[in-house]
Amino acid sequence: MPTQVTNYQCPSCTGPLHYSGASGKLECDYCGSSYTVAEIEALYKEKEAKAAEAFETADTAAQSGDSSAWDTGSMSSDWGADAAGMKTYSCPSCGAELICDANTAATACPYCGNPTVVPGQFAGALRPDYVLPFKLSREDAINALRRHYKNKPFLPRAFSAQNQIEKIQGVYVPFWMFDGEAEGHARYDATRSRVFRTGDWEVTKTDHFEICRDGSMPFEKVPVDASSRMPDAHMDSIEPYDYAELKPFSSAYLPGFLADKYDVPVADCESRADERCRKTVLDALGRTVSGYDTCIPRAQDVRLRRGKVHYALLPVWMLSTRWNGKSFLFAMNGQTGKMVGDLPTDAGKYWRTFAAIAAPVALLGTALSFLLR
Numbered sequence: 001m002p003t004q005v006t007n008y009q010c011p012s013c014t015g016p017l018h019y020s021g022a023s024g025k026l027e028c029d030y031c032g033s034s035y036t037v038a039e040i041e042a043l044y045k046e047k048e049a050k051a052a053e054a055f056e057t058a059d060t061a062a063q064s065g066d067s068s069a070w071d072t073g074s075m076s077s078d079w080g081a082d083a084a085g086m087k088t089y090s091c092p093s094c095g096a097e098l099i100c101d102a103n104t105a106a107t108a109c110p111y112c113g114n115p116t117v118v119p120g121q122f123a124g125a126l127r128p129d130y131v132l133p134f135k136l137s138r139e140d141a142i143n144a145l146r147r148h149y150k151n152k153p154f155l156p157r158a159f160s161a162q163n164q165i166e167k168i169q170g171v172y173v174p175f176w177m178f179d180g181e182a183e184g185h186a187r188y189d190a191t192r193s194r195v196f197r198t199g200d201w202e203v204t205k206t207d208h209f210e211i212c213r214d215g216s217m218p219f220e221k222v223p224v225d226a227s228s229r230m231p232d233a234h235m236d237s238i239e240p241y242d243y244a245e246l247k248p249f250s251s252a253y254l255p256g257f258l259a260d261k262y263d264v265p266v267a268d269c270e271s272r273a274d275e276r277c278r279k280t281v282l283d284a285l286g287r288t289v290s291g292y293d294t295c296i297p298r299a300q301d302v303r304l305r306r307g308k309v310h311y312a313l314l315p316v317w318m319l320s321t322r323w324n325g326k327s328f329l330f331a332m333n334g335q336t337g338k339m340v341g342d343l344p345t346d347a348g349k350y351w352r353t354f355a356a357i358a359a360p361v362a363l364l365g366t367a368l369s370f371l372l373r
Contacts, residue, residue: 018256021134097261113320130312141317172313174262177221184281190292226262237340
């Protein structure tokens with residue numbers, strides 16, 4: 001039995017293993033053998049024990065949410081024996097730092113498409129608490145992107161032909177996940193009107209109400225992406241993920257994929273997490289006010305009890321490409337298939353289509369104008 005968990009060699013032929021989202025297993029491309037994650041972890045249980053114990057300790061030692069700051073005390077950069085077989089790549093163009101296992105090679109940067117990525121020494125990376133495994137395969141991602149292209153009538157034909165869809169890459173994007181509780185208070189001024197007649201008079205009677213709402217709401221794993229290279233709008237667009245499928249981190253999920261190393265610290269993400277919590281509470285309070293013609297918030301207050309912060313990796317299929325000097329980034333949720341991405345427009349196609357529609361309309365307008373004289 002091999003003692004290096006980081007290589008994830010096939011127990012049958014010693015070939016490299018990769019994780020297949022379709023089967024949910026680690027598969028060998030050489031002999032065709034497949035193993036569940038549990039089986040591989042059992043084979044390398046001595047090396048995984050330390051990481052599992054660290055996770056259990058952090059999870060059971062959760063502090064009270066009555067704190068003024070988010071709790072990051074349980075996070076650790078101790079990868080244990082896993083670190084021996086991990087490697088990194090850095091992109092000299094956009095600065096991305098990518099982590100992968102020893103058998104996975106990065107040939108291009110998934111963020112900017114730069115074909116030159118520089119290998120480096122793995123060191124100092126924070127060990128994730130959770131990972132959400134890929135559920136959709138590379139073939140699923142390629143087919144989805146092709147369908148995405150087909151539904152765009154003004155997409156330049158050469159862009160589709162020259163865009164190397166097969167270079168799409170599976171990347172685990174880093175996220176901070178925030179646990180806590182929020183208490184909210186809101187006061188609204190509302191009105192309800194009714195109209196009735198008295199003799200020859202039409203009367204509108206408006207009743208005014210002051211409405212107060214109070215409530216509390218627990219939060220678990222509020223996500224904020226921790227990569228400056230992944231546009232927030234892209235990640236917001238491909239949410240949500242089903243966090244019920246989150247797994248305690250194991251590097252057994254990494255073979256065949258890249259993992260982006262976070263470069264946005266927790267402190268820089270706290271305000272966004274706070275705002276997400278506040279907005280969710282206030283929206284929930286607002287939904288309880290109904291049956292009025294108007295409702296205007298007059299006072300709103302949310303108090304947060306900040307709890308633990310977790311580090312998680314979420315699956316994204318990514319393709320970065322350039323066209324006429326511009327960069328285009330496509331991202332697809334590796335669990336649900338939800339996709340987002342900007343596309344170029346063929347100006348010639350657009351104006352020809354516009355002219356084909358506008359000309360008959362103009363002629364019809366002229367004809368109607370002539371007939372109505």
